[in-house]
Amino acid sequence: xxxxxxxxxxxxxxxxxxxxxxxxxxxxxxxxxxxxxxxxxxxxxxxxxxxxxxxxxxxxxxxxxxxxxxxxxxxxxxxxxxxxxxxxxxxxxxxxxxxxxxxxxxxxxxxxxxxxxxxxxxxxxxxxxxxxxxxxxxxxxxxxxxxxxxxxxxxxxxxxxxxxxxxxxxxxxxxxxxxxxxxxxxxxxxxxxxxxxxxxxxxxxxxxxxxxxxxxxxxxxxxxxxxxxxxxxxxxxxxxxxxxxxxxxxxxxxxxxxxxxxxxxxxxxxxxxxxxxxxxxxxxxxxxxxxxxxxxxxxxxxxxxxxxxxxxxxxxxxxxxxxxxxxxxxxxxxxxxxxxxxxxxxxxxxxxxxxxxxxxxxxxxxxxxxxxxxxxxxxxxxxxxxxxxxxxxxxxxxxxxxxxxxxxxxxxxxxxxxxxxxxxxxxxxxxxxxxxxxxxxxxxxxxxxxxxxxxxxxxxxxxxxxx
Amino acid sequence: xxxxxxxxxxxxxxxxxxxxxxxxxxxxxxxxxxxxxxxxxxxxxxxxxxxxxxxxxxxxxxxxxxxxxxxxxxxxxxxxxxxxxxxxxxxxxxxxxxxxxxxxxxxxxxxxxxxxxxxxxxxxxxxxxxxxxxxxxxxxxxxxxxxxxxxxxxxxxxxxxxxxxxxxxxxxxxxxxxxxxxxxxxxxxxxxxxxxxxxxxxxxxxxxxxxxxxxxxxxxxxxxxxxxxxxxxxxxxxxxxxxxxxxxxxxxxxxxxxxxxxxxxxxxxxxxxxxxxxxx
Numbered sequence: 001x002x003x004x005x006x007x008x009x010x011x012x013x014x015x016x017x018x019x020x021x022x023x024x025x026x027x028x029x030x031x032x033x034x035x036x037x038x039x040x041x042x043x044x045x046x047x048x049x050x051x052x053x054x055x056x057x058x059x060x061x062x063x064x065x066x067x068x069x070x071x072x073x074x075x076x077x078x079x080x081x082x083x084x085x086x087x088x089x090x091x092x093x094x095x096x097x098x099x100x101x102x103x104x105x106x107x108x109x110x111x112x113x114x115x116x117x118x119x120x121x122x123x124x125x126x127x128x129x130x131x132x133x134x135x136x137x138x139x140x141x142x143x144x145x146x147x148x149x150x151x152x153x154x155x156x157x158x159x160x161x162x163x164x165x166x167x168x169x170x171x172x173x174x175x176x177x178x179x180x181x182x183x184x185x186x187x188x189x190x191x192x193x194x195x196x197x198x199x200x201x202x203x204x205x206x207x208x209x210x211x212x213x214x215x216x217x218x219x220x221x222x223x224x225x226x227x228x229x230x231x232x233x234x235x236x237x238x239x240x241x242x243x244x245x246x247x248x249x250x251x252x253x254x255x256x257x258x259x260x261x262x263x264x265x266x267x268x269x270x271x272x273x274x275x276x277x278x279x280x281x282x283x284x285x286x287x288x289x290x291x292x293x294x295x296x297x298x299x300x301x302x303x304x305x306x307x308x309x310x311x312x313x314x315x316x317x318x319x320x321x322x323x324x325x326x327x328x329x330x331x332x333x334x335x336x337x338x339x340x341x342x343x344x345x346x347x348x349x350x351x352x353x354x355x356x357x358x359x360x361x362x363x364x365x366x367x368x369x370x371x372x373x374x375x376x377x378x379x380x381x382x383x384x385x386x387x388x389x390x391x392x393x394x395x396x397x398x399x400x401x402x403x404x405x406x407x408x409x410x411x412x413x414x415x416x417x418x419x420x421x422x423x424x425x426x427x428x429x430x431x432x433x434x435x436x437x438x439x440x441x442x443x444x445x446x447x448x449x450x451x452x453x454x455x456x457x458x459x460x461x462x463x464x465x466x467x
Numbered sequence: 468x469x470x471x472x473x474x475x476x477x478x479x480x481x482x483x484x485x486x487x488x489x490x491x492x493x494x495x496x497x498x499x500x501x502x503x504x505x506x507x508x509x510x511x512x513x514x515x516x517x518x519x520x521x522x523x524x525x526x527x528x529x530x531x532x533x534x535x536x537x538x539x540x541x542x543x544x545x546x547x548x549x550x551x552x553x554x555x556x557x558x559x560x561x562x563x564x565x566x567x568x569x570x571x572x573x574x575x576x577x578x579x580x581x582x583x584x585x586x587x588x589x590x591x592x593x594x595x596x597x598x599x600x601x602x603x604x605x606x607x608x609x610x611x612x613x614x615x616x617x618x619x620x621x622x623x624x625x626x627x628x629x630x631x632x633x634x635x636x637x638x639x640x641x642x643x644x645x646x647x648x649x650x651x652x653x654x655x656x657x658x659x660x661x662x663x664x665x666x667x668x669x670x671x672x673x674x675x676x677x678x679x680x681x682x683x684x685x686x687x688x689x690x691x692x693x694x695x696x697x698x699x700x701x702x703x704x705x706x707x708x709x710x711x712x713x714x715x716x717x718x719x720x721x722x723x724x725x726x727x728x729x730x731x732x733x734x735x736x737x738x739x740x741x742x743x744x745x746x747x
Binding site for chain 1: 490491494504508509510511535536550551552553554555556683684686687688689690691693695700702705716719722723725726727730
């Protein structure tokens, strides 16, 4: 060790755009560590022997090892270590819920703040992107073909890992652009699309083919993919149709699903003045739900010029499922949190436009099956919240296109594909699945972990089959 | 990229394109739709498959120039390529087992009604086609309908061609003449489908309509195309686009369809000005 450990109790703050500036633009909020900040922060890591952070990482990045390289100012070396385990480090560094994963287990977090692992990961990935001039090496081909359905986090990860092992991988993507939720869901200000594109280009450079505009289940079935010579298939078709609350007024004009609102803004670039895609420029917006998607929708609405944007959530601040940083950023940007509040009716004007929302106040009772305290309606607490737009962000149910066209593919009562936990294998031989199609709406990193695990299983399956 | 093999204007605002899309042509069935983007930054727009040729590997689309997206599509000529073309989406129309059917088409909706009439005809069903247009200049697919139907009633709002009146006049006449239909299939403007359904409900004839709400991805993700059918929320892109017309909440669908009226009007004007500039 050629450096002095940094024993500062707090992690180096992330330089960010000023909240009152950034809530009017779509540029990235967090600006990233400088070289000095990164090296200094890396020196806070104790390099502990039992590496609790690694066990909490869904893709098991050797975190102390890469951080040690940063501390020693060997950034490219750090990148190599991350890259062994993660195909999308620039993405994960930005969108992972680190507080529940690596940083949640960091020993430095016991008495002070944990090491800024996510911020360091992001720094390393960005540094590599800006400084690396070497084209990725094309792996030696093993002559076996694998099909991946969906170019989102799980599919891209599985594709990357399999391509590195020498498989000829084709990704079939339903939309006109690869990236899945990274391009249609997560906004530009949280994850610049140029970064996603670069990660996708890296996959192409190692031989991954991406066929867009291909809706598997419609244009081709999984059985036809096998007939075409693919020896295994990975289904990473992602989240499906948005859920609604089934309360009166949800069909009024001005009620969006978060999926629709975000797709218009992110995939179709409705925030740009030159976009052909319409989006409502609202005055008062109520976003119903408390997850990352709800935070994204609320912050987009603010940036499109809304004066008041509310997060309406039926439990309390403590129970918000969103990443801590997203909640903090949203609050800084002026999003108003109406927690312990639940809508019971959407109110319309004579033209059928949303004019408000009838809500009730909630209080928390005994913990329910999920372990969270069950929200109960407070008697006589009904009130009206004025809004012209309502965005429903209360989850999704899985896409039906593949399960209805693949005989023998078992799904559970919610429509999620059933897989073996250890391998990602479905009820069909040679068919693996992961990500939201299996778990229901979850996180980018969990989907990546599933893609990674499936890639390993697919490799074993094909090797055994051809023995 | 999807090459335009043939382009033909059917009337001043409606055109037909035959597009090279072999995989879609292989699978497409009547009632299904595609989504296209004319250029790299265009909007995604759903269009029903008007015809397909499995051998030639082509899909035919018929579009009315109504907004920026279809205007952009219309700037493309034979030999040019459409940037994105994805499908076949939605559930095919259920036509098997039907013996006698009235197929009702209104305006550009006839482009959707025609392949269904054709399929029914191929399956040996007796097909009565009722097609309606505002006036003679807007009539499309007359010969095609003639070729696949046992009876064709041509209606125009102003009487400039065929009979004067709306499609429900002709349909009611056919019913009163003693024609017993297994099913009525109605495709056209929402208001037309609504009135057809009111009529057939009176006579208790099962009626299927094809809905075309606002849609973005068309694959069961965004939820923009939701409708209320029989009191339940349904998604046109995966549950439809065909629905039992007697259960569809048409008034709500009509309301929701006007969400971006101002934007579309503005976009059309902007696009017109842009095209004018290109011409100058």
